[in-house]
Amino acid sequence: MKCVHCAGEMEKRTAPFDIERKGYRIHWNAIPAWVCKQCGEPFFEETEVNKIQDVLSSIDMQKSLLA
Template sequence: MKCMYCQGEMERGTAPFHIDRKSYHLMLDTIPAWVCAQCGEVYFDEAEADTIQQIIRAVDEKTEKMSVSV
């Protein structure tokens, strides 16, 4: 597999994922991913991307319940 940015070779490895969202910061340290050996670009397979989205939705739901109406 080639990197879409630099055309370097993609290798299986792990990569961190982080997002700053509404009222929280989410950091996942080691997600299975394709990582470019040349530039470090990261691609997640569909299964990992779906899992990340499920986690974000769950955290969104839980933090929404904690919000206070002013």
């Protein structure tokens, strides 16, 4: 896999992931991702993106408990 920014080599590592949502913000320290050896740009695979979406949708369902 090549980096979309600099066309550098990507390697399988982990990368932090931040997301800002309505009313809250989540930070993961280490999500499995492809990371560019040259510029450090992370690329998250669909599997991980889907898992993140699942977590976010369950938070969205539960967060009204605190509102």
